[in-house]
Amino acid sequence: MKTRIRTISFYDRFACDGADCPQTCCGGWRIPVDEASAARYRKEGGLLGVRARLALSRGEQPSFSRLAFHCPMQDPDGLCSLQKKRGEKFLPEVCRIFPREWANLGSFVERTLDLSCIKAARLFLEAAEDPDGGLAFREETGLWEMPRAGDNDDPEFLAMLDKKRPEVLKRFLNGSIDTPQKLDDAVFAIADDAKHMQNSFLRTDEGGMHRIRLFPFSIMLMNELMSTCFYEDHLRYTARGLYRACRGYYRTFDRMTEIEGQKKLDALTERFFAADGPVPLSAFVRYFAYCLIRSWFDSYEDYSFVRRIVEAAIHTNMLLLFELLAMDRGEKLDIPARASLIASYEKRAFHNSDAMDEMVKQVNARFV
Numbered sequence: 400m401k402t403r404i405r406t407i408s409f410y411d412r413f414a415c416d417g418a419d420c421p422q423t424c425c426g427g428w429r430i431p432v433d434e435a436s437a438a439r440y441r442k443e444g445g446l447l448g449v450r451a452r453l454a455l456s457r458g459e460q461p462s463f464s465r466l467a468f469h470c471p472m473q474d475p476d477g478l479c480s481l482q483k484k485r486g487e488k489f490l491p492e493v494c495r496i497f498p499r500e501w502a503n504l505g506s507f508v509e510r511t512l513d514l515s516c517i518k519a520a521r522l523f524l525e526a527a528e529d530p531d532g533g534l535a536f537r538e539e540t541g542l543w544e545m546p547r548a549g550d551n552d553d554p555e556f557l558a559m560l561d562k563k564r565p566e567v568l569k570r571f572l573n574g575s576i577d578t579p580q581k582l583d584d585a586v587f588a589i590a591d592d593a594k595h596m597q598n599s600f601l602r603t604d605e606g607g608m609h610r611i612r613l614f615p616f617s618i619m620l621m622n623e624l625m626s627t628c629f630y631e632d633h634l635r636y637t638a639r640g641l642y643r644a645c646r647g648y649y650r651t652f653d654r655m656t657e658i659e660g661q662k663k664l665d666a667l668t669e670r671f672f673a674a675d676g677p678v679p680l681s682a683f684v685r686y687f688a689y690c691l692i693r694s695w696f697d698s699y700e701d702y703s704f705v706r707r708i709v710e711a712a713i714h715t716n717m718l719l720l721f722e723l724l725a726m727d728r729g730e731k732l733d734i735p736a737r738a739s740l741i742a743s744y745e746k747r748a749f750h751n752s753d754a755m756d757e758m759v760k761q762v763n764a765r766f767v
């Protein structure tokens with residue numbers, strides 16, 4: 400079917416680094432296998448078929464890599480044995496698509512890149528230098544055959560969401576946010592608006608948002624986020640960089656009282672965002688905006704406008720925390736190192752609904 404297709408500006412620059420990838424998506428998580436691919440692997444003959452069948456988990460959703468270490472179909476040369484022997488079409492759907500992601504809203508489709516891929520994260524960071532900041536969409540009309548994800552059919556509501564997003568993004572991307580306090584104010588304002596909108600759609604009359612510190616969150620809230628199932632000991636094997644970043648957090652703050660921890664966090668933030676600090680605030684504003692861009696139309700299905708903002712605030716805070724700690728250790732993160740941090744964080748958080756639910760609950764307890 401022909402439809403309008405919008406594509407984020409750095410999307411077309413993506414090409415998989417394959418065996419040269421320093422942080423391959425073949426490890427660190429379970430790889431879901433769609434039913435059609437699983438059926439193909441069950442029928443495949445020879446050693447490849449035996450290997451694929453042994454690698455496939457049983458249960459409701461077949462997957463590779465039950466232990467989330469490395470995909471059992473990956474060969475010692477870093478390449479996928481399925482792809483090498485039978486071509487790209489033989490891969491599970493998720494491996495064929497990743498890190499490209501799309502939302503088919505019926506009247507249009509949006510395509511973005513998932514930053515859990517280190518190459519996509521790098522392209523995202525590099526695109527900050529583009530004249531439009533790298534977050535503009537190109538629109539064209541083309542054929543689209545992938546099905547719609549949800550089933551809401553309310554064109555007026557979709558048109559309202561579509562109109563609202565550029566207005567919201569403009570607040571963040573017009574260059575006026577130059578202090579953490581201004582970022583706080585902007586996020587609070589859109590969250591409060593979102594709450595009222597949510598109330599009117601869901602016919603609830605909950606009050607507005609509570610004013611809390613958002614950038615960075617208080618040390619108590621950071622601690623609560625770090626105490627969710629986001630951090631688990633197996634990260635030592637599945638995401639070593641992220642594991643080191645989390646251990647750095649515990650080493651720094653574990654023995655401090657709340658007051659000491661808050662002072663340390665404040666001092667780090669002040670140093671980080673000083674004129675000669677390692678990364679400008681605008682980089683975090685831009686990341687916050689991209690989180691909103693990617694999740695914005697999820698509200699078309701669940702009307703949870705506030706959740707989108709809370710999630711984006713969590714992601715931005717967690718990355719900021721890890722970058723503050725890196726600065727404290729005297730590490731200078733260049734673009735590849737920052738891309739690695741973003742990719743390992745997103746792999747762990749964006750695709751881990753249990754961790755996200757727990758984190759959102761902690762923030763909501765104070766903010767909503």
Ligand code: SF4
Nearest residue numbers: 415416420424516518
């Ligand atoms: S993480 Fe990205 S670049 Fe690396 S192997 Fe996967 S898709 Fe390719």
